[in-house]
Amino acid sequence: MSDLSGLIKKEFGRIRADRRSLFLIFFIPAILIIIFGLTTGGGPQKFFNVSIISKDAITWSGDITNNTNSTDSEYGDLFIDIVQHNCSAFGLKSYFNLSSEASYESAYKTALKQLKNEQIDAILVLPENFTEVIKNYSNPEIDYHVDGSDLKAVISIDVALNEPISYLRVQSKLLINFTTMVPYLEFNVPSWESQVLNYALPMILPMIILGLMINLCALSIVSEGPLPRMLLTPTGKREIIFSKLIAYSIVMTLQVTEIFVLTSIFGMYSLGSLLDLYFVLLFIGFVGVSMGLFISALSKTEQQANQLFIMFFIVIVMFSGSFISIDRLPGVMKTIINFLPLGHAIPMITDITLKGLPMDGGDAIVLLLIGIVFLILANIVYRFKKVEV
Amino acid sequence: MSKDNEKVATVSKKDINKGDMQISDHNEHAKSKEFNVGTLQYRLKKMIIKEFRLIKTDPINLLIAIVLPPLIIWLFAFMMNISGATPPVKCVVVSYDSNTFINPNNYTATEYDNYTYPLVDAINSSELLSLQHFYNASEDTYAMEKARQQLIDGDISIIIVIPIEFSESLMFGFPAMVEAVPDSSDIVHVQDNLNAIDDAVKIFVNDNNLTPQFIIKGYQEFSIPANYNFKYNYNITLTLSFIIFGISTVLTILVVVQEKPIARLLLTPVKKEELLLSKYITYTLILLVQVILIMISTIGNGLYSRGSLWDLFVALFMIGFVGVSLGIFISTLSNTKTEANQLFFVFFIVIVLLSGIFIPISSMPTFLRAFAYILPLSHGDPMIRGIVSKGKGVLGFDFFSLLALSVALVLSSFIIMKRKQYEV
Numbered sequence: 172m173s174d175l176s177g178l179i180k181k182e183f184g185r186i187r188a189d190r191r192s193l194f195l196i197f198f199i200p201a202i203l204i205i206i207f208g209l210t211t212g213g214g215p216q217k218f219f220n221v222s223i224i225s226k227d228a229i230t231w232s233g234d235i236t237n238n239t240n241s242t243d244s245e246y247g248d249l250f251i252d253i254v255q256h257n258c259s260a261f262g263l264k265s266y267f268n269l270s271s272e273a274s275y276e277s278a279y280k281t282a283l284k285q286l287k288n289e290q291i292d293a294i295l296v297l298p299e300n301f302t303e304v305i306k307n308y309s310n311p312e313i314d315y316h317v318d319g320s321d322l323k324a325v326i327s328i329d330v331a332l333n334e335p336i337s338y339l340r341v342q343s344k345l346l347i348n349f350t351t352m353v354p355y356l357e358f359n360v361p362s363w364e365s366q367v368l369n370y371a372l373p374m375i376l377p378m379i380i381l382g383l384m385i386n387l388c389a390l391s392i393v394s395e396g397p398l399p400r401m402l403l404t405p406t407g408k409r410e411i412i413f414s415k416l417i418a419y420s421i422v423m424t425l426q427v428t429e430i431f432v433l434t435s436i437f438g439m440y441s442l443g444s445l446l447d448l449y450f451v452l453l454f455i456g457f458v459g460v461s462m463g464l465f466i467s468a469l470s471k472t473e474q475q476a477n478q479l480f481i482m483f484f485i486v487i488v489m490f491s492g493s494f495i496s497i498d499r500l501p502g503v504m505k506t507i508i509n510f511l512p513l514g515h516a517i518p519m520i521t522d523i524t525l526k527g528l529p530m531d532g533g534d535a536i537v538l539l540l541i542g543i544v545f546l547i548l549a550n551i552v553y554r555f556k557k558v559e560v
Numbered sequence: 561m562s563k564d565n566e567k568v569a570t571v572s573k574k575d576i577n578k579g580d581m582q583i584s585d586h587n588e589h590a591k592s593k594e595f596n597v598g599t600l601q602y603r604l605k606k607m608i609i610k611e612f613r614l615i616k617t618d619p620i621n622l623l624i625a626i627v628l629p630p631l632i633i634w635l636f637a638f639m640m641n642i643s644g645a646t647p648p649v650k651c652v653v654v655s656y657d658s659n660t661f662i663n664p665n666n667y668t669a670t671e672y673d674n675y676t677y678p679l680v681d682a683i684n685s686s687e688l689l690s691l692q693h694f695y696n697a698s699e700d701t702y703a704m705e706k707a708r709q710q711l712i713d714g715d716i717s718i719i720i721v722i723p724i725e726f727s728e729s730l731m732f733g734f735p736a737m738v739e740a741v742p743d744s745s746d747i748v749h750v751q752d753n754l755n756a757i758d759d760a761v762k763i764f765v766n767d768n769n770l771t772p773q774f775i776i777k778g779y780q781e782f783s784i785p786a787n788y789n790f791k792y793n794y795n796i797t798l799t800l801s802f803i804i805f806g807i808s809t810v811l812t813i814l815v816v817v818q819e820k821p822i823a824r825l826l827l828t829p830v831k832k833e834e835l836l837l838s839k840y841i842t843y844t845l846i847l848l849v850q851v852i853l854i855m856i857s858t859i860g861n862g863l864y865s866r867g868s869l870w871d872l873f874v875a876l877f878m879i880g881f882v883g884v885s886l887g888i889f890i891s892t893l894s895n896t897k898t899e900a901n902q903l904f905f906v907f908f909i910v911i912v913l914l915s916g917i918f919i920p921i922s923s924m925p926t927f928l929r930a931f932a933y934i935l936p937l938s939h940g941d942p943m944i945r946g947i948v949s950k951g952k953g954v955l956g957f958d959f960f961s962l963l964a965l966s967v968a969l970v971l972s973s974f975i976i977m978k979r980k981q982y983e984v
Contacts, residue, residue: 195902203913206928217751286781287950289942305772312775319783320949322794327751329776330758336774340735348770349735352757357711357719359744370747371918379909386905390898471620473897474814477904478624481810482632485803488912489636504639525745526712 178414208437223266231299246302365438373520388463423456442527461545468553607838630857637861640792648690649756655722672727682764688756788864801940808880812887867947871954885969
């Protein structure tokens, strides 16, 4: 026992000796959280900058009822005005009020150039008979050209267009058979809270904690020069790993506490128990320490440890469930991905902060298991590792 | 060097004429310059060979740097290819439509629910929705509570509420609202959930011939053709810049700080700048191999590129070169390997978190926005996306921002290296 406490003291001595690293471990999360806390906006709504090409003033000769050519553009102009002044989801970059079909090509090219240069997200086109059709109580048409490389714009434009259309229908008294969908967001971050910080928290908190702890621990074994000589004493490899686990876990606890306090100060919104959230962060930190020790035990050089760290980190982030939905993968793949920590950490934090649920026991156990497995692996790998004095 | 001195001495004895002397000095200066350039090239060549030998001593490290990134891309593509289509959104319907509605204009009470079941039919017809349960609130007082509990438990993603006046509104010519209550804690899928309900509403309107309705026709510009995997092509641009920047930085963070014999090396004619230059050249050559392999892996897995592959290559190389410059900059700045390692992670996490991947740059305050535009990954994804989806050329704002950043990092690393003191 006294051997172990001596080893732990030695570990702390090493950690304390590198004051600059220690400073960074505590300073960086603080800076990041302050930055995120200062950002605004970031709610679920996509804002569209659009250009409108209105052909509504072009002569339309399809009005059979009164057999006249019509150039009426009352509702086209109203629609442009609504997009410009009334909509929360739209902003008008420019509009082209065409009086002849010949000018369409040039207007479209200009708007397409704006779309290509990301000045706008979509082009809205109103046809020649827009006003006439509305006046005839028929079905008017609105065409849009959206930037297909912007997934968020592609998936949200149809629903977003309900806003200006609804305003148009109300202002033009076109209310008969008007059916629409009205969203009421449940478990969202209230608009008066820092939405950027709170929607990003479930992702960034585990990322910061995992990243910093894996990074710190990944060099703990591989960079220690006198370890082989220490093994000539009665100290065993298991004790070395265990002492490192305890020392780095204490550093991790301090770091998690700092992150937790700072996020609370900078507007963390949590419906659930803060204690539960704190424990989840500790579990994530434990996984980080275990993974770091495993990488360090596995690597022969510091550069290898660094390379392995970055690969681990990229894989953990890429397969966290944010890029690929785990539910859509086959069973084997799902099992592999379930063994990565972020897939459990993100839903747990979301459930606690936004839904007010208690800590999910299943996910917590899996997180702890991941940590324990990596710790056992680190022990096994280190036991079979040949160290030369 | 001594031979050169002798030569100069001999010449000065022979040439008495001052003019001759000047010409002779000029020639010697040119010769010595030529000699210096020759020796510089020689030393650089030798040092580059030394760098490669050093890398060869740790083949696993090189293997990780060169083989793992294409493997990760392959794994990523594999996951994208085997992941199935988006499953329908699980929902429940809570209908208040058959409850008594009091018309506020004439205080008449009605219980019309003519449009409830047509709407439920439309929900059932929609391929985007999967109806789990229908609650009639006029029969079940706790319908909404039950539905909310299902939403909290994650059994469903959205509650569709048919309000009390739904049928009456349609019958009397007022707007009829279908209320959608999505689980917004899952911010990634909120829009998918709302789209699914919008789809059901459109089916309802069409099936019941509720005119006039606005017909919205959409066309996608710069979209990925149907025969290419959309998810892979959409996500790969971000992944590419993330991987190439990460691996090139991590490969170089220890190259200066871990080299123990630098102090002794500096006792030879080798200069600090030459030492650093040799490292830049070596790791740029490795970067070239990395970029080529990553491109082969990306294209082989079904990348669709509207722009030229040469532009894509240059873009990837530029992102990687910023990584190399940052890595060597960190390495020259650090005094110990642990310090380099920690500094790397500090740079990496700040770059990843503030590059607009997790938080849109437009949501940041002005000072932070300016800072975000200095970070390399803020330019990586838009530059690659511009080339592959929009057919843009590589030479644009993003490229020149990266170029300026890498030049600043390279210059800084040379200045730091020059000022750094080494003890034998």
